[in-house]
Amino acid sequence: MELGPIFRALLRNKTGAILIALQCALTLAIVVNAVFIIQSRIDKMGRPTGMDDDNLISVMSIGFVDDFNGQTTVDTDLAALRALDGVVDATPINAIPQSGGGSSSGFRAVPEEQKQDTGASYYEVDSHALNTLGLKLIEGRNFRPEEQKYLPERTLDYPRAVIISQAMAKELFPNGGALGKTLYSGAKNAYEIVGIVERMQAPWINWRGFERTVMLPLVTTEKYMRYMIRTEPGRRDDLMPVIEQTLNKLNNGRIIRDVKAHSDVVKRAYQEDKAMAILLVSAIGLIVAVTALGIVGLATFSVNRRTRQIGTRRALGASQQDILRYFLTENWLITSVGVVAGIALSVGLNIWLVESYSLDKLDWRYLPFGALFIWALGLLAVFAPALKAARTPPAIATRTV
Amino acid sequence: MFHYYLQLALKSLRRNPILSSLMVLAIAIGIGACMTTLTVYSLMSADPIPQKSEQLFAVRLDSWDPNQPWDEPNEPPPELTYRDAMALMRSDIPSHQAAMYKGAFALQPDDKSVPAYLVMGRISFADFFTLFDVPFQYGSGWDSSADKALSQVVVLGKRANDKLFGGENSVGKTVRLNDKAYKVIGVLDTWDPSPKFYDVNNGAFDDAEDVYLPWGIAVPYQVRTAGNTNGWKPEDIDTYDSFLNSELVWIQFWAQLGGSDKESPAEQKARYQTFIDSYVSEQKKLGRFQRPLNNRLSDVNTFMAEREVVGEDNRVLVGLSFLFLTVCLINMIGLLLAKFLGRAPELALRRALGASQWQVMQLNLVEVALIGVLGGLLGLLFAWFGLIAVRALYGDGYGALTSLNAGLAMQALIIAIAASLLAGLYPAVRVGRLAPAGLLKAQ
Numbered sequence: 001m002e003l004g005p006i007f008r009a010l011l012r013n014k015t016g017a018i019l020i021a022l023q024c025a026l027t028l029a030i031v032v033n034a035v036f037i038i039q040s041r042i043d044k045m046g047r048p049t050g051m052d053d054d055n056l057i058s059v060m061s062i063g064f065v066d067d068f069n070g071q072t073t074v075d076t077d078l079a080a081l082r083a084l085d086g087v088v089d090a091t092p093i094n095a096i097p098q099s100g101g102g103s104s105s106g107f108r109a110v111p112e113e114q115k116q117d118t119g120a121s122y123y124e125v126d127s128h129a130l131n132t133l134g135l136k137l138i139e140g141r142n143f144r145p146e147e148q149k150y151l152p153e154r155t156l157d158y159p160r161a162v163i164i165s166q167a168m169a170k171e172l173f174p175n176g177g178a179l180g181k182t183l184y185s186g187a188k189n190a191y192e193i194v195g196i197v198e199r200m201q202a203p204w205i206n207w208r209g210f211e212r213t214v215m216l217p218l219v220t221t222e223k224y225m226r227y228m229i230r231t232e233p234g235r236r237d238d239l240m241p242v243i244e245q246t247l248n249k250l251n252n253g254r255i256i257r258d259v260k261a262h263s264d265v266v267k268r269a270y271q272e273d274k275a276m277a278i279l280l281v282s283a284i285g286l287i288v289a290v291t292a293l294g295i296v297g298l299a300t301f302s303v304n305r306r307t308r309q310i311g312t313r314r315a316l317g318a319s320q321q322d323i324l325r326y327f328l329t330e331n332w333l334i335t336s337v338g339v340v341a342g343i344a345l346s347v348g349l350n351i352w353l354v355e356s357y358s359l360d361k362l363d364w365r366y367l368p369f370g371a372l373f374i375w376a377l378g379l380l381a382v383f384a385p386a387l388k389a390a391r392t393p394p395a396i397a398t399r400t401v
Numbered sequence: 402m403f404h405y406y407l408q409l410a411l412k413s414l415r416r417n418p419i420l421s422s423l424m425v426l427a428i429a430i431g432i433g434a435c436m437t438t439l440t441v442y443s444l445m446s447a448d449p450i451p452q453k454s455e456q457l458f459a460v461r462l463d464s465w466d467p468n469q470p471w472d473e474p475n476e477p478p479p480e481l482t483y484r485d486a487m488a489l490m491r492s493d494i495p496s497h498q499a500a501m502y503k504g505a506f507a508l509q510p511d512d513k514s515v516p517a518y519l520v521m522g523r524i525s526f527a528d529f530f531t532l533f534d535v536p537f538q539y540g541s542g543w544d545s546s547a548d549k550a551l552s553q554v555v556v557l558g559k560r561a562n563d564k565l566f567g568g569e570n571s572v573g574k575t576v577r578l579n580d581k582a583y584k585v586i587g588v589l590d591t592w593d594p595s596p597k598f599y600d601v602n603n604g605a606f607d608d609a610e611d612v613y614l615p616w617g618i619a620v621p622y623q624v625r626t627a628g629n630t631n632g633w634k635p636e637d638i639d640t641y642d643s644f645l646n647s648e649l650v651w652i653q654f655w656a657q658l659g660g661s662d663k664e665s666p667a668e669q670k671a672r673y674q675t676f677i678d679s680y681v682s683e684q685k686k687l688g689r690f691q692r693p694l695n696n697r698l699s700d701v702n703t704f705m706a707e708r709e710v711v712g713e714d715n716r717v718l719v720g721l722s723f724l725f726l727t728v729c730l731i732n733m734i735g736l737l738l739a740k741f742l743g744r745a746p747e748l749a750l751r752r753a754l755g756a757s758q759w760q761v762m763q764l765n766l767v768e769v770a771l772i773g774v775l776g777g778l779l780g781l782l783f784a785w786f787g788l789i790a791v792r793a794l795y796g797d798g799y800g801a802l803t804s805l806n807a808g809l810a811m812q813a814l815i816i817a818i819a820a821s822l823l824a825g826l827y828p829a830v831r832v833g834r835l836a837p838a839g840l841l842k843a844q
Binding site for chain 2: 015016019020022023026027029030033034037062064065066101105106116151185186189248252253254255257268271272274275276278279280282283286287290291293294297298300301302304305349352353356357358359
């Protein structure tokens with residue numbers, strides 16, 4: 001390989017080469033970081049909810065009249081919902097998972113209050129929740145009907161049984177054996193862990209405690225109430241208006257709102273992540289195109305300028321392959337400088353992103369792929385101009401340009 | 402002379418259409434990407450109340466968990482507990498002040514066959530309207546007696562008045578909310594601050610509320626907040642009273658500290674800071690406020706920054722789009738260099754016939770500027786498409802944040818021309834400097 005001469009020739013005309021190397025470096029940095037962000041968003045969006053999303057409907061009921069009776073309303077609503085043709089089951093629930101609005105509280109594995117609490121989302125549900133949501137019980141049992149409590153105003157009769165998510169169990173009892181243990185909250189509340197579900201998520205998708213959940217067999221009888229309803233497969237969309245009408249007919253002292261398919265709630269929750277991923281994919285496409293076209297343009301120019309020189313080499317016996325190899329090697333040298341600078345720049349850009357925003361540290365394994373990509377891009381872009389150079393007839397050496 | 406250069410530039414662009422359009426395209430893509438992200442960013446971070454944003458302060462007290470701050474690094478919660486808000490309202494230091502929260506109300510139309518529907522309301526003090534320079538179309542706000550005693554009056558937002566009364570003057574009419582009749586005493590003119598700075602915790606880009614009600618109704622009617630409620634310690638909250646007495650934070654609090662005849666804004670602010678600090682110190686003796694003293698008075702724009710109203714994604718995208726523009730410009734430098742060096746013989750001839758270096762450079766720069774203008778215009782078009790795409794991707798909430806305005810369009814054009822001149826400077830100078838003799842000989 002004639003690396004030496006090519007390199008020395010490059011040094012005589014640095015500007016174009018520097019510009020290409022710089023472009024390659026910036027492109028590498030942008031592409032690597034963008035792909036990294038996209039991958040983390042895809043991972044985030046791919047987290048399973050643990051529920052039967054496609055057949056679930058959520059709905060909100062808001063009482064507004066003075067004589068609104070929460071407890072009667074919940075009882076009649078649930079009886080009517082469960083009796084509907086096509087409905088598998090229904091549960092009252094204080095907050096909709098993944099929806100962005102809900103409640104969280106601190107829990108701990110020891111009675112002493114000064115120990116720092118572990119935050120978990122809590123859901124107030126009844127014994128139909130596991131069946132309705134389609135949660136997978138991996139240890140223990142479901143709530144028993146007699147454990148169910150109502151929370152009418154001015155009474156405090158907290159339930160004593162809780163079902164928690166596996167992530168919560170692991171957080172509080174890293175060595176296992178959470179089932180049957182006691183969970184403490186506040187100064188006086190103690191619960192027995194009667195069941196562990198494989199997965200149940202919080203309402204806030206960006207929360208670090210997203211997978212930590214505690215479920216209580218408790219129905220609040222406030223004016224605000226929510227239900228989740230599971231339908232037979234394929235009947236969800238037909239049942240949404242039926243559910244709205246049924247609930248409206250039962251009580252006109254309240255407003256029925258937000259009748260939503262749960263898969264839409266989940267989709268809505270991740271909309272920003274999806275948008276970010278799509279925008280970054282488009283940005284990668286555009287920047288790669290711009291860089292490739294830039295390389296084509298500059299290579300074409302440099303070939304044109306050296307037509308006579310190429311002709312002379314051909315006349316002196318260089319084969320077409322020699323010329324082709326010369327330009328490919330030259331380009332490879334230039335992009336390699338870009339790749340080296342680009343790797344440094346990628347890491348730098350990532351450090352900035354990590355420090356300024358809550359982004360993760362770049363996985364170093366992205367870098368070799370990025371480097372290969374830029375090399376391939378460079379060779380691909382330079383191929384046509386190099387081929388054109390190789391086909392330069394030797395006779396051109398004798399002509400003036 | 403400029404006209405002549407322009408003609409030459411046009412001719413030169415046409416002589417090499419592929420290279421020329423590549424350059425225009427590169428600029429346009431870079432500008433388009435930057436303008437798209439910048440538009441969203443600048444509309445998100447716009448000053449919602451420029452005439453007095455420096456006088457309005459969000460008041461925050463650090464009543465949070467002794468073991469950990471509300472948010473790292475040591476951020477106090479964005480809202481207040483009921484009893485703290487009520488205690489602060491007793492101060493006479495701010496020229497205007499108001500505690501406030503968001504509530505949901507069922508609006509029952511007179512026509513019984515029309516079902517009731519939910520409207521968002523704001524429960525606040527009489528000063529709310531003066532504090533935020535809220536414009537009235539008809540009538541006015543309530544007087545402060547309504548904040549202390551039950552008084553069933555309501556101020557309607559413009560949208561609500563248009564819907565309920567067809568935009569007529571509805572002062573004196575009644576509206577039924579949550580099963581109670583309220584007398585309309587005022588109707589707002591169009592008012593939709595964006596971002597909705599006074600309550601960023603419950604949707605920073607939501608519309609302003611439909612109904613405004615005096616604080617006096619809150620306790621008698623037990624109007625709970627429809628916004629977020631946050632607490633750090635488990636408390637037994639079973640009644641409205643226990644809710645009010647809890648450590649839950651849910652009330653926004655704003656004070657105007659713009660100075661007066663007797664004191665400067667800074668003095669008034671310092672006096673108020675002392676007041677809230679000493680209030681918290683008093684409370685510490687009662688066993689509350691176990692965190693170190695960390696009470697904040699942040700003006701509107703500082704508060705928007707602290708609450709990170711502009712999403713992180715948007716800031717990352719702005720940063721990346723400028724790197725993107727840099728790549729486009731480097732690309733353009735390369736292409737321009739190629740182009741100008743290609744026409745060096747022609748330029749050499751001009752030099753030999755008496756054109757000065759400066760004139761040759763001018764000639765090149767006119768062409769560069771022309772590319773910049775074309776790229777800028779095309780970039781505006783790209784930005785327009787980009788914003789349509791952003792709106793489609795992010796959904797309804799982004800409607801107001803994705804409109805290109807004249808100011809931003811001008812900015813885009815200026816950036817495009819400046820950027821291309823910057824990119825064209827080196828190639829133009831370098832070609833201008835070439836000695837004509839050698840080039841002429843080669844011909």
